[in-house]
Amino acid sequence: MPVALGKQTRRVRFDMVYPFIVIITVFVLLYWVLKINKEYYVLAFFARRARATDGRFVDNIAPILKGNTIFGNVFDLCGKDDAGTFRYYRDAALEMGKSYLIYAFGSPMFNIIDPVNAEFVLSNPTLITKSIDYDFMQPALHKGLLTSTGKKWHTRRKMITPTFKHNVLVQFEEIFRRYVNKKRRFAMLDTLICAEKDGLIDHAGICEEVNTLMFGGFDPSSITLMFTIFNLSMYEDMQELCYQEILEHIHDPNNLDINQLSNLKYLERFIKETLRIFPPVPIIGRQTSEETVLPNGLILPTGSQIIMHVFDLHRNPKYWDQPDVFDPDRFLPQNSVKRHAYAYIPFSMGLRNCLAQQYFMILIKTLLCFILKKFKILPVTNSKDLVFHMGLTLRVENNIKVKFVLRNK
Numbered sequence: 001m002p003v004a005l006g007k008q009t010r011r012v013r014f015d016m017v018y019p020f021i022v023i024i025t026v027f028v029l030l031y032w033v034l035k036i037n038k039e040y041y042v043l044a045f046f047a048r049r050a051r052a053t054d055g056r057f058v059d060n061i062a063p064i065l066k067g068n069t070i071f072g073n074v075f076d077l078c079g080k081d082d083a084g085t086f087r088y089y090r091d092a093a094l095e096m097g098k099s100y101l102i103y104a105f106g107s108p109m110f111n112i113i114d115p116v117n118a119e120f121v122l123s124n125p126t127l128i129t130k131s132i133d134y135d136f137m138q139p140a141l142h143k144g145l146l147t148s149t150g151k152k153w154h155t156r157r158k159m160i161t162p163t164f165k166h167n168v169l170v171q172f173e174e175i176f177r178r179y180v181n182k183k184r185r186f187a188m189l190d191t192l193i194c195a196e197k198d199g200l201i202d203h204a205g206i207c208e209e210v211n212t213l214m215f216g217g218f219d220p221s222s223i224t225l226m227f228t229i230f231n232l233s234m235y236e237d238m239q240e241l242c243y244q245e246i247l248e249h250i251h252d253p254n255n256l257d258i259n260q261l262s263n264l265k266y267l268e269r270f271i272k273e274t275l276r277i278f279p280p281v282p283i284i285g286r287q288t289s290e291e292t293v294l295p296n297g298l299i300l301p302t303g304s305q306i307i308m309h310v311f312d313l314h315r316n317p318k319y320w321d322q323p324d325v326f327d328p329d330r331f332l333p334q335n336s337v338k339r340h341a342y343a344y345i346p347f348s349m350g351l352r353n354c355l356a357q358q359y360f361m362i363l364i365k366t367l368l369c370f371i372l373k374k375f376k377i378l379p380v381t382n383s384k385d386l387v388f389h390m391g392l393t394l395r396v397e398n399n400i401k402v403k404f405v406l407r408n409k
């Protein structure tokens with residue numbers, strides 16, 4: 001009997017203590033969460049927070065986009081398709097008005113829509129690692145020039161850059177003249193094969209780089225050609241100016257050379273303005289591999305994502321008057337001279353800029369000479385109807401249609 005009473009007393013005492021243990025544990029846990037929440041955005045999957053060098057509120061340097069749920073921006077894109085995602089980032093840029101922060105997937109993401117921050121990132125040798133968005137490309141491209149980082153990227157970049165230099169591009173004249181010999185046509189492949197003989201690259205590496213140049217080159221080039229033809233259809237007067245310029249300077253498109261093409265100044269401005277208003281690579285991403293202090297005093301922790309929204313940068317009203325108006329004369333020397341160099345970055349800039357911008361200009365001018373000499377381009381699709389998709393290259397939901405009419409029937 002006394003033994004039984006003792007057991008009961010112990011049970012009663014434990015029953016009384018138990019709630020206290022729970023309450024204390026909850027308080028300790030809450031205290032811990034609140035404490036580390038200063039350093040980590042706990043509900044945004046423990047995303048380490050950006051800080052300010054001088055203890056200012058981060059919002060005063062870069063506004064933080066309000067999430068749709070209590071979990072930061074983690075679930076903001078749920079249920080959104082590619083068009084919805086594109087709209088989300090456009091609306092965010094318009095709402096914030098300056099480069100802004102979001103917290104998602106366990107890390108901060110600094111979204112750049114101004115040239116000052118873009119310049120800092122693109123010219124910074126510690127910021128050459130691509131953001132996680134590029135991981136989608138890796139099954140196809142592996143770690144080629146576009147996706148690799150560190151020593152491998154440096155070696156490959158040094159190897160391939162000379163194949164796009166002016167003296168090599170001049171050889172393309174001969175392709176246009178159809179008198180090219182095989183060795184010259186494959187300047188880039190030659191370089192890689194020579195490098196293989198010297199033990200600087202192996203067969204798999206050559207495949208990586210050929211795939212990279214095919215994909216990295218083909219997609220944005222075809223998108224730019226598509227949008228340029230579309231814009232020619234939309235702006236009849238400007239198309240006429242391009243046509244007249246071609247008539248003046250190009251007598252035989254089968255016999256082009258780089259000097260003749262360089263006389264097509266208006267056409268070049270038209271292409272540049274197309275690349276501004278429809279940048280074929282609408283986002284450029286990096287991630288920090290160490291804690292990084294930005295010129296505005298923002299400290300990004302290791303592993304932060306940095307996204308440069310080229311589409312929004314190219315329409316930032318601080319740097320472009322009436323940004324939605326298509327006007328090739330923005331690129332007249334007198335109109336460009338005061339503009340920040342990084343306000344226009346269709347080919348990126350700095351250390352990892354596109355190798356092929358000069359090559360691409362020759363390519364697209366040549367194609368347009370052929371097309372415009374033969375056809376007048378009339379509109380079918382209207383630019384107001386375009387629905388853009390978010391992706392590593394700029395896509396639209398619609399089928400863009402134009403009408404080609406033979407000029408000399």
Ligand code: HEM
Pocket residue numbers: 130145146147157212213214216217218220221224280281283284285345346347348351352353354355356357359360
């Ligand atoms: C309109 C045409 C093109 C546009 C707008 C364009 C744009 C770009 C941009 C924005 C980048 C930087 C990407 C980044 O940092 O994330 C880039 C890189 C690159 N582009 Fe282009 N590109 C074009 C055509 C081409 C062509 C024709 C080729 C090759 C034949 C090419 C090869 C490359 C390569 C290899 C890189 C990687 C450079 C590096 O990371 O070091 N691109 N391009």
